[in-house]
Amino acid sequence: MQISSASTPPVIVPGANAGSNASAVDGTALGLNGENAATATPVTPTNNAAAPLRRGLSNWDQPLQGDISGAQQALDFLEQSAAQLRSLKSDLSTRLATRQRSDGALEARVRQFSNSWRSRTSASGGTLDSQLNFSTKGSNTSFTVRGLNLSNLRGGAREVIAVSIGGGQNVRSVVLEPGLSDEQIAQRFNDALAPAGVRAEISDDGQLTFSTAESQWANVRDTISLQGGGIRFPGGQLTRVKADAEAPQVDPDTWQTTDLESIRTTLAQVVQSLSKVEQSIASVRQALAQVAARVQSADPTATKGGMDQVAQNFVSTTKQPGYQSLLSITSALAGISRERVMSLLRLRS
Incomplete structure (x- = not known):
C-alpha cells in the first residue's frame, strides 16, 4: 500500500472563494484530526448542510447514555439475583419436603448469594439502594435519629437545636417553635442539614x-x-445520638439453615425477597422503556443531512489508500466498547 504524505490536506471551506488563499485552511487549525478525521475531506454543501455537522454517538445526550447504562446494570444484577433466589428456594423446599437436615452444600448456596448481594452497590452502578429503589442519581440510605421524632418535636416552647454531622465545626441550627406543622419541622431540618448531604422528609407512615x-x-x-x-x-x-438505617428489603446475612425450623424460616424470607426483587425488576424495566421511548422520540431530521454527509465523506476517505484512510478507520473505532454496543442493541429488542 502506498503511504501518502502525512501532512494535513487543505480543507475547502464551503462558501469561500476557491481562488483565494482563505479558501484553503489547514486541517489541523480546524481540529480535523483524530476522531474528526472522517470529515476532513471537502464537504459539498447541500440543502441540509446549513446546520453544523454533528457527530454520531458523541452527539447523544450524556445523561441519556448514563440512564441507559445504569438501568441495564441494575437489571442485569436483579435478574441474576432472582435466578439465584429461585434456585435457593427450590433447594430449601426440597429439604423441607424430604425432611433432610442441612449440610455444607446448602449453607454454601446461602453464602454464595449473600456474597453476591453484598456487591449490590457496585454491580448496579450505584443505582439500587437497600430498599431496591432504582435511581440514576445514586443510591441513598434512609434512617431515623433517636429523639428526633415528631411527637417530641411538636411540643414545648421555642428552642434552638444544634445538630453536628461530620464532627469539627460542622454545626447547624434548627429553630423549633410552638405551632409548627410536621411539614414545617421537616423543612427546617432539611434546610439546615442539606449542606452536610442529608435530607429530611416525612415518610409515608408519618415519621420524620x-x-x-x-x-x-x-x-x-x-x-x-x-x-x-x-x-x-x-x-x-453536643451529645452523640444513635441513627438507625431502614431495614433492607433483602438481608441474606440473617438466613440460617442449621435445622428444619431455621430452613423453614429462611425459605419464607427467600420467597419474600424474590417477590421484592421481581417488583424491582418490573420497575427498572419500566424505567428502561421510558429511556428507550426518549431515544425513539428524538427527531432525526435535524441531523440527517449532516450525518449523511459525514457518512459519505467517511466512505470516500477510506476508499483512498494512504495515511488519511487509516486515520479515519481507527478514529471511528476509538471509544466503542462492547458495553455501549450491547446497550444500544438491547433498545431494539
Whole structure:
C-alpha cells in the first residue's frame, strides 16, 4: 500500500472563494484530526448542510447514555439475583419436603448469594439502594435519629437545636417553635442539614426520616450529635445520638439453615425477597422503556443531512489508500466498547 504524505490536506471551506488563499485552511487549525478525521475531506454543501455537522454517538445526550447504562446494570444484577433466589428456594423446599437436615452444600448456596448481594452497590452502578429503589442519581440510605421524632418535636416552647454531622465545626441550627406543622419541622431540618448531604422528609407512615448518599452513610451514622436548650434536648455540650438505617428489603446475612425450623424460616424470607426483587425488576424495566421511548422520540431530521454527509465523506476517505484512510478507520473505532454496543442493541429488542 502506498503511504501518502502525512501532512494535513487543505480543507475547502464551503462558501469561500476557491481562488483565494482563505479558501484553503489547514486541517489541523480546524481540529480535523483524530476522531474528526472522517470529515476532513471537502464537504459539498447541500440543502441540509446549513446546520453544523454533528457527530454520531458523541452527539447523544450524556445523561441519556448514563440512564441507559445504569438501568441495564441494575437489571442485569436483579435478574441474576432472582435466578439465584429461585434456585435457593427450590433447594430449601426440597429439604423441607424430604425432611433432610442441612449440610455444607446448602449453607454454601446461602453464602454464595449473600456474597453476591453484598456487591449490590457496585454491580448496579450505584443505582439500587437497600430498599431496591432504582435511581440514576445514586443510591441513598434512609434512617431515623433517636429523639428526633415528631411527637417530641411538636411540643414545648421555642428552642434552638444544634445538630453536628461530620464532627469539627460542622454545626447547624434548627429553630423549633410552638405551632409548627410536621411539614414545617421537616423543612427546617432539611434546610439546615442539606449542606452536610442529608435530607429530611416525612415518610409515608408519618415519621420524620432522613437520607444521605449510601457512600456517606457510615460517616453520617457515626458522627451525629445534638444539643438543645433543656426543653426537648439537654443543653451543655453536643451529645452523640444513635441513627438507625431502614431495614433492607433483602438481608441474606440473617438466613440460617442449621435445622428444619431455621430452613423453614429462611425459605419464607427467600420467597419474600424474590417477590421484592421481581417488583424491582418490573420497575427498572419500566424505567428502561421510558429511556428507550426518549431515544425513539428524538427527531432525526435535524441531523440527517449532516450525518449523511459525514457518512459519505467517511466512505470516500477510506476508499483512498494512504495515511488519511487509516486515520479515519481507527478514529471511528476509538471509544466503542462492547458495553455501549450491547446497550444500544438491547433498545431494539
